[in-house]
Amino acid sequence: MKTIYKQNLIAAVLVCALAIATTIARAADSLPSWNDGAAKKSVVEFVAKVTKEGGPDFVPPAQRIAVFDNDGTLWAEQPMYFQFAFALDRVKALAPQHPEWKDKEPFASLLKGDVKGALAGGERSILEIVMATHTGMTTAEFEKVVKDWISATKHPKTGRLYTEMIYQPMVELCAYLRANGFKTFIVSGGGIEFMRSWTEKVYGIPPEQVVGSTGKLKLELRDGRPVLMKLPEINFIDDNVGKPVGIQMHIGRRPTLAFGNSDGDLQMLQWTAAGSGPRFMGLVHHTDAEREWAYDRTSSIGKLDKAWDEAQTKGWTVVDMKKDWKRIFPYEQ
């Protein structure tokens, strides 16, 4: 009897080992742009355990909520947030209709090509630029403006469309999570309407799964037809302490997995980590000055300082772009 028991045990272990190996092998196919290493391993092992029916860490599909920051996590954010590049282009395009901008900051500096000068006014200047370029039109009109811009405008350094500057490994990760029953959401400080125009096509994330910063909207009638006007008033800032609020308002459950890249994502990661049961917290660390950009603790864009420290203390996964990613952008060979 003892021998039979032993044999059964060995057989069981072999079956389990095979199952795990198969899962990892299958995952490997789904994540071809990831190098084998600790980061990839942590993701694959997490997905394997939360999807293992009957296992101690099983998470029912309905609760498999994965949230991703956008700027610096799903696509690049240098030398300036892409949405800000959009806003600057819009200031130029709209200038003929605003002769007063010639003598009015921050527009006057912008129109002379002096971005630094324009931003001397700090947050107030940024807000004025955003309001002038993102409001005073209907949601449908804004969507068209964004679609036209994003389908034609090239990044100053790479000469590529902005939507080509997405991180291939993260696109694969989103698809891999969805294939494992996760629902993928964007939770970004960026404007919700700006992102929704292209996230479905580019990431496979539909508009209803995009959470972002919002302005106030107002229902109006235009020639007897209802339209939604974008008012020059901020409704919600989905950054820092706002991210858990945005998640609760929009999704209504705590994520099982969260990925960010900067201190603006810290509260989202902490909120995710504070849930019971298995949780995955990940950070993208920009370490590749050659293929992308290298920045962290002292960067004015995408500063990664406190969140990095907490990742070390808490054992969160930190993705080293240079080491962990075989390919960064989809257009690389």
Added chain:
Amino acid sequence: MKTIYKQNLIAAVLVCALAIATTIARAADSLPSWNDGAAKKSVVEFVAKVTKEGGPDFVPPAQRIAVFDNDGTLWAEQPMYFQFAFALDRVKALAPQHPEWKDKEPFASLLKGDVKGALAGGERSILEIVMATHTGMTTAEFEKVVKDWISATKHPKTGRLYTEMIYQPMVELCAYLRANGFKTFIVSGGGIEFMRSWTEKVYGIPPEQVVGSTGKLKLELRDGRPVLMKLPEINFIDDNVGKPVGIQMHIGRRPTLAFGNSDGDLQMLQWTAAGSGPRFMGLVHHTDAEREWAYDRTSSIGKLDKAWDEAQTKGWTVVDMKKDWKRIFPYEQ
């Protein structure tokens, strides 16, 4: 050749007729609580045409967004909104912690059982009751309070749990739409956190697909752990002109199908109707005083006046509960 052409045509017509008959027969199985009539026919024909690949009215699955009002559309709303019954019960439960309520309206009247007197102050009184019972705690604490209440409290007239007083035909309709590739959302004036505690279990609609009125939330640390506090401040009212705004903020696309029951749903229906391509607009008309309640133009709850007129003018579907529904509540034989 002419004869062959004719034969082919006849064959094609027969195949089409069979396909349509099959679709309708299959749908009939999915909607057993609906009587055969114009309302059921309009829904089934709409779903058949928007799901017919290659047809002129085909709607891709990603765009098949269906929105439903909740109170009076998915569950009953008499003799008072169920969430208001919850609030009144909470006033009683919390009274020992608030000795000052004995002399303070609207609480004083409420605690004496005088609801009418309590509501003499109009909207201001309602707001005070909602704030006192829905805020000042974390989202997790509130969820528990709602779950405890809704799993135990009986409706004063039927003696049934509130979650048993859902409309069986509408539950079938939601499931039927999902089986045909629709994503079903609630878009209600009710509180988002109140509904999310039970909508998934009862309607199969997950928290992230519930849009409702919201209060402000604030991230705080409690014993070093992040919590979301419900602040006594209104964030958004998802009713009337608010519904298209809520839809845009939360879903980000125009619905293909919308169902309501009162004037509070008119703008949502108009917003849906204003889209290009096929759209379905439906109203539930409360006509059955015996099995449910009968009310419309002059009711203080669920007033159906302007929306009814517009439904007649525009040819929207009006469901006559008495005639169109074989069964109203799931517990009926």
